[in-house]
Amino acid sequence: MASQFATIEAEALKLSPEERVSLADHLLASVGSNDEVDDAWGAEIERRLADVEAARTVLVPVEEAIHSARRALT
Template sequence: MSGQLEIVEAEALKLTLEERARLADRLIASLSKDAQIEEAWAAEVERRIAEIEAGRVTVVPAAEAIARARDALA
């Protein structure tokens, strides 16, 4: 990973959950040339943020989620 990318990543991880979700949405949209896909991702991000804010889902740290997935596949 480049030094600049590491700096951007470290700064991004300091953002709130909602800010990180919106940043992720924008980054994904910047990779896509298909407006329909961009709109679908934007809607999905907003839906997930709303579920988290409403308390309907519990967030799990990425390391824990990966460990659970590996355990399930083992």
């Protein structure tokens, strides 16, 4: 007999991609969060956004970033 986890996982994988994302979001939220970590990420996001808006950073197309990362790994 399949474990409860395996049964739930199999059923979840039958959902549409959008429904799976929503389910994953709900499950992660149910675990709780670390306010200190959330606050630190919020501050980092705001700092990065300010850098972009003030043109203090160079934006790189995603394709170029992926190519560069792959080159660095080989």
